[in-house]
Amino acid sequence: MIFLDLELKDSPGELLKALQPISSAGANIFSVIHLRENKTDDGRVPVKVVLEKLNEDILNTIVLDLEKLDVVVAKINEKVKKINFDVVVIGHIVDTDVLDTIDRLNKIGLVVDLNLTMPTPEAESSAKMRVIVDSENLNQLYEEFEKISKEKGLLFIKSC
Amino acid sequence: MKIILVGFGVIGKGVLKVINLKKNHLLEKYGLDLSVVAICDSSGAAINKEGLDLELALKIKEETGKIASYPEFGQNIGIIEVIESVPADIVIEVSPTNIHTGEPAKSYMLKAFETKKHVVSANKGPLALFFKEITGVAKEHGVILRYEASVGGATPIINLAKETLAGNRVKSIKGILNGTTNYILTKMEKEQLDFNTVLKEAQELGIAETNPHQDISGLDTAAKLAILANSIMGREVTINDVVLEGITRITPESLLMANKGGYAIKLIGEVTDKKLEVCPKLVPIDHPLNVKGSLNVAMFNTDLANDIVVVGTGAGDVETASAILSDILNIHQSLKK
Numbered sequence: 361m362i363f364l365d366l367e368l369k370d371s372p373g374e375l376l377k378a379l380q381p382i383s384s385a386g387a388n389i390f391s392v393i394h395l396r397e398n399k400t401d402d403g404r405v406p407v408k409v410v411l412e413k414l415n416e417d418i419l420n421t422i423v424l425d426l427e428k429l430d431v432v433v434a435k436i437n438e439k440v441k442k443i444n445f446d447v448v449v450i451g452h453i454v455d456t457d458v459l460d461t462i463d464r465l466n467k468i469g470l471v472v473d474l475n476l477t478m479p480t481p482e483a484e485s486s487a488k489m490r491v492i493v494d495s496e497n498l499n500q501l502y503e504e505f506e507k508i509s510k511e512k513g514l515l516f517i518k519s520c
Numbered sequence: 521m522k523i524i525l526v527g528f529g530v531i532g533k534g535v536l537k538v539i540n541l542k543k544n545h546l547l548e549k550y551g552l553d554l555s556v557v558a559i560c561d562s563s564g565a566a567i568n569k570e571g572l573d574l575e576l577a578l579k580i581k582e583e584t585g586k587i588a589s590y591p592e593f594g595q596n597i598g599i600i601e602v603i604e605s606v607p608a609d610i611v612i613e614v615s616p617t618n619i620h621t622g623e624p625a626k627s628y629m630l631k632a633f634e635t636k637k638h639v640v641s642a643n644k645g646p647l648a649l650f651f652k653e654i655t656g657v658a659k660e661h662g663v664i665l666r667y668e669a670s671v672g673g674a675t676p677i678i679n680l681a682k683e684t685l686a687g688n689r690v691k692s693i694k695g696i697l698n699g700t701t702n703y704i705l706t707k708m709e710k711e712q713l714d715f716n717t718v719l720k721e722a723q724e725l726g727i728a729e730t731n732p733h734q735d736i737s738g739l740d741t742a743a744k745l746a747i748l749a750n751s752i753m754g755r756e757v758t759i760n761d762v763v764l765e766g767i768t769r770i771t772p773e774s775l776l777m778a779n780k781g782g783y784a785i786k787l788i789g790e791v792t793d794k795k796l797e798v799c800p801k802l803v804p805i806d807h808p809l810n811v812k813g814s815l816n817v818a819m820f821n822t823d824l825a826n827d828i829v830v831v832g833t834g835a836g837d838v839e840t841a842s843a844i845l846s847d848i849l850n851i852h853q854s855l856k857k
Binding site: 446447448450477479483484485486488515517518519520 | 777800
């Protein structure tokens with residue numbers, strides 16, 4: 361059996377949408393557990409899906425299709441695949457080309473949410489970013505934070 | 521046991537208060553008869569081989585600022601000379617910390633070892649810079665060095681890991697090891713005030729020092745982390761190896777942003793086999809490390825006991841003296857075996 365831990369947007373029709381690539385691939389679904397009470401920090405709803413054993417190519421196709429539909433594949437068979445986390449950034453975020461910062465991070469992971477506040481034009485801004493990254497690319501993303509931090513004088517406050 | 525007290529500032533005074541308070545209890549419960557035979561400060565020392573009057577010593581210090589003014593037994597004498605010449609079992613070393621050179625505390629410790637005296641210290645400087653050398657010299661001379669009060673004040677961090685969790689492999693330690701930064705961040709978060717305003721208020725209340733650089737830059741936490749890394753994780757590092765970022769750039773807006781995402785921002789020190797860093801981190805609101813005010817907290821991740829968290833007061837005269845007293849008792853118990 362294959363155990364998939366998915367995280368869906370909390371809106372009507374998302375579960376049906378998430379099951380579509382699985383059924384299209386002809387995979388047999390044994391169970392679907394909707395964990396509405398255990399929402400993630402960014403308000404997504406975790407769903408555990410148990411499938412029949414599949415060959416790796418079909419499984420990879422399903423995962424890619426799910427990601428295209430904005431479904432986070434958090435774990436496959438208890439192995440962490442995607443990590444999503446918040447990072448608070450302090451500094452002259454806009455003046456140091458916020459688009460470039462996001463583009464550089466998107467080459468490794470994906471910035472899916474950005475809240476920014478600029479108290480006065482002179483003062484440093486503060487932002488909260490939500491980033492999704494493949495677990496194996498987490499260290500690379502942290503290295504990019506450090507590089508950007510040195511180049512642009514930004515302070516990245518990561519989760520403990 | 522005869523004691524030489526080196527350093528008669530806030531902590532030194534706290535030590536005398538605690539010994540005075542607990543003298544009978546220690547004698548009745550543990551058979552430990554404590555006698556302070558010398559007290560040293562920068563003015564000199566009071567020395568009486570039969571034991572000093574602790575209340576009188578505290579009164580003299582309060583009134584004159586100099587222990588050398590102690591009637592009959594006060595004298596102008598160097599601390600090294602006192603350690604060398606006065607017979608005693610334990611030197612309690614609570615002189616001012618210097619995290620750049622470790623001196624003069626390091627020399628006091630080494631002299632105590634050379635003259636076969638055990639040492640109980642609250643001093644971060646020498647331990648964060650010369651841990652291997654200092655513990656090596658203590659071992660060489662067959663004496664005991666204990667330093668629980670150097671990290672976390674009253675919070676039992678070092679002895680908990682080394683004694684209560686003995687047998688466990690500690691995989692990581694992370695925590696808030698500086699009460700001043702925790703107070704500042706808690707206050708900024710709660711009242712949406714900027715860093716400088718809260719710092720000024722903390723200085724007026726005596727929570728932050730007149731020169732708060734070591735606290736807010738993270739250096740104080742780094743010194744404590746180096747001690748934990750050496751003593752608990754078996755690493756060979758100094759304060760200079762710690763990757764460091766302080767809290768001076770934290771803004772009320774960033775705290776608000778973090779709060780909305782379900783986090784607090786705390787200055788966290790973390791040591792693993794590979795990591796040694798002090799920096800502001802996002803701590804989930806319901807996480808055990810999210811302690812408020814000027815509290816300290818340490819979380820151990822171990823192979824057998826999994827996660828263990830200890831929370832307590834990080835500073836204060838009597839609180840720190842409580843850790844020193846537990847070290848004295850521990851030496852007493854060890855010598856009885």
